Amino acid sequence: MPSYTPPIRDLQFILHDVLKLSQSDLPGHDELDPGFTEAVLEAAGKLASEVLAPLNLPGDQQGCRLENGVVRTPDGFGAAFEQVKEGGWTSLDCDPDYGGQGMPYTMGVATGEMFVSANMAFNMYQGLTHGAYSAIHAHGTDAQKQTYLPKMVSCDWTGTMNLTEPHCGTDLGLLRTKAEPQDDGSYLITGQKIFISAGDHDMAENVIHLVLAKAPGGGAGTKGISLFIVPKMLVNEDGTLGARNGVSVGALEHKMGIHANATCVMNYDGARGWLLGDLHKGMRAMFTMMNEARIGVGLQGYACAVPAYQNALAYAKDRLQGRAVTGAANPSGPADPLIVHPDIRRSLMDQKSFLEGARALALWSAHLVDRSHLADDADADGLVSLMTPVIKGFLTDKGFETTVLAQQVLGGHGYVEEWGMSQFVRDARITMIYEGANGVQALDLVGRKLAQDGGKHVMAFFDLIKAFCKEQSGNAALAADILDPLKAASKDLQSAAMFFMERGMKSPNDALSGSYDFMHLFGHVTLGYVWARMAVASQAALEAGTADEAFHKTKLATARYYMARQLPMTATHLARIKSGAATVMELDAEAF
């Protein structure tokens, strides 16, 4: 069975050496000194590695079952969920007014990475609840907040998002679920929703569904959509649970992965629901959840590749096969460990350099989210909005690729389920699909975010890199290997953005044909940027005479790898983008 080691040292490095968390001017951040965050991370890491990780492979093998309308989670999940709740992990970054601990989102992401790495399917029950919590917190009435939030913060009640229907996912304007207004101000919800993660299970007293539906008078398309709170068990005025609501599980999907998370067909048969936010403004309320969920899925994308890499690495050090081409490295043994072979190194370095870069990107973005909320910083908000599709699309594509690389290191054993590598690949695959398939992320980036507010946010992103490079202009030690490649990659990104601006208005297909490549080009530049920041931080630590020389030298070597071996992809993406729509759109549909 795969093992999992929490990356505490690396998380601490990013939080303190790179982001300098406790020196931030944001409220409450002065308490987040290295000793405090380390204690939090250690506790989360212990729970993740000792309780959740051992349930991952068994959970995949057993899966969820639907028994007489009730979803049963795999053995051990219920007890583990209690431990997560008791440890206060569900309330970490929630509002203290509703029982939360009020830590910044950055800490939620840092601990969340470990929970996802340990057991992605398990962590989704809590993750979805957090999304629903955020939507109610942002859009609910005081009474709704008082009724639902304390129970959701503690995960005594869990939450879901209900968007997709059999005939529509991306294009929600087509949805058919109906909401009929009642005299008491509630609505009766009728329709079928599919692909509802954590739609039902046996670990909580109640499940609070947030459901998109059409109420009368809203008009066609997405304009007519409203968002409703539909609890599985109706809640009495005194907060106790009442009768069962008219919502039931129609079926469980049989999926490629995340077997231990219940993906439900949900049937609403005149279920009682209450409007959340404004009538006919459901899409806006839903996007509160969606943006958080998209960053969360980006986190999943790389986090579920972390143990894949760790176990590939352990195998590469352990498995004896062949001899190093430069002479035996293990002359007393029958063969050398796999890790001596350059192509195994190439694979491990591809994995390592992506994962550490992704971690830095996730935490930097989380820190920007905190800045946007705690300091009402509109620029930070704009930057997060711009980067959200990149975080979701790029980190999940590359995270999946990383699990495939890791699986490959084990050869035939990687293909056998008992070794657990296949599960990482199968689980990672969903992250490219849900919360908006990655093609939709690319469309969001190029079709909406790029030109948002007159292109202000993308200009701010370029300014950030320019300012950083200028600040480091005297840094001779990092110039050739780190800063020059970053500048070249950034130039490719600017060139692509310019191409879209020139072509986009008169020939939108030219821009959209390159949207996917642009998302990846953007992702590479972003990872190049955070790698350069990490290199500067490690250089500073070494110059200051750190006691942990090995860590920082490894960090610098890994930064150089990313620059030399990953950033050259930007040239190919740019070439693809600049070829425009000509070859993409030439054929008639019938010609395929």
Add this chain to the structure above:
Amino acid sequence: MPSYTPPIRDLQFILHDVLKLSQSDLPGHDELDPGFTEAVLEAAGKLASEVLAPLNLPGDQQGCRLENGVVRTPDGFGAAFEQVKEGGWTSLDCDPDYGGQGMPYTMGVATGEMFVSANMAFNMYQGLTHGAYSAIHAHGTDAQKQTYLPKMVSCDWTGTMNLTEPHCGTDLGLLRTKAEPQDDGSYLITGQKIFISAGDHDMAENVIHLVLAKAPGGGAGTKGISLFIVPKMLVNEDGTLGARNGVSVGALEHKMGIHANATCVMNYDGARGWLLGDLHKGMRAMFTMMNEARIGVGLQGYACAVPAYQNALAYAKDRLQGRAVTGAANPSGPADPLIVHPDIRRSLMDQKSFLEGARALALWSAHLVDRSHLADDADADGLVSLMTPVIKGFLTDKGFETTVLAQQVLGGHGYVEEWGMSQFVRDARITMIYEGANGVQALDLVGRKLAQDGGKHVMAFFDLIKAFCKEQSGNAALAADILDPLKAASKDLQSAAMFFMERGMKSPNDALSGSYDFMHLFGHVTLGYVWARMAVASQAALEAGTADEAFHKTKLATARYYMARQLPMTATHLARIKSGAATVMELDAEAF
């Protein structure tokens, strides 16, 4: 359930417009006129699409079971296997002296693609038999050939390859299975083999295992290895079946995919075996199987992505979601089909342009194999030997990627097993691993094939492209979009080969750190070359006033797509290669 449409038109185009099969000077090829090959392909395609394809998803869901030591294949497999045998499909390109039909290997590959596309797990029972047939045909005594080949040509008996043991796969020098010589000239084989595809099943009277083992006196490492024929049921002198041999199935592996093929742990407990080929020269005999098997796996790599693409395409035409950015394409419907969206096109064109190029590469290579055998052409043999790791490594990596792209088109439905897209991904994944993991292919290419015979074969490959480009130097219509990109990509490949030659001797790690990128760079140039040849063929057909204008115009458009959108990858591969070993090998193993 997914459907499958045999690509008869495209196969015919490659066989006749591109390879001009029946105009070849090879023996028997004058009979292979378009009418004849079409009849063969139609018959194979009918069997594949009507009998084998409908068993693919049920076979995945049911899998194989081990019951009291006997492997049971999924429902319907036995009856389908009889139909394949009765149709003569197992004997198509086998030696007429042993009941074969003596058709060229090219026809075996053309029909084989369809059988793999329809049901990869099913086709492996026959595919492994063909590999074992080839080894016995090449290295067996007359008596051995008479005993085994007729039954294997008909697939009354099937075959296996037994290489891997629990502690060794790639490094066969470590293997422990022992062969003790007996007075009657036979050997007693004792040991355990793992990952044995089609190791046992209920569709044939006998299974003929070819087993690598160490007989006394051979010395250490691979030099001491011999190859043995070990039948499951002993064969009497009169050819009838005798007693059960001392070989049994220890377990079935639970795998990510190819569930319907029995991957067995085989236990040899003093099983009686007979030497195949020379004592202590087992690796050579095994490589007869391995080379054929590697080309066969390359074929699997793209072939199992063909139905994935077909079903993604069907979904993209059928599923209504969103509107074309340039104006509604289906104004009377609630939304436009997915295929109007540029990013869906990008994905479909990536799939289509890879698959059609891969098909042309597979058939061209098969034609070279025929030339090497039927005309004893050493140059053709050298070219095939050079390209075998590229065909195996590149076509399986890209084939897998293609299944992932296809799955993505279906969004959430792609992740649900009932739709069948997940199976294509899970099945395709093994092709990157077995018959030598793709990293081993890259090592074979750069560490062995490139310098083989003084680099003669890679020079011959470059000469081929040069000659082609020279021949087309007056072809203005194809110059900018087809020929120039091919030349540029080929230059990148030459530059990489030059880098290896300069560095390889004094710093082998510099070459091996770039081996994987070189394999892909080579693959892109090879596909660029066959695409250019297809473009020339379609151009000629159009100029000659073909009745099938739409087909050839589509072919030209797809060629342009490959050149514009895939060939730019060569620059990135070259950049990675030229960065050498520095960043790849810098870290100590402990620093990871």
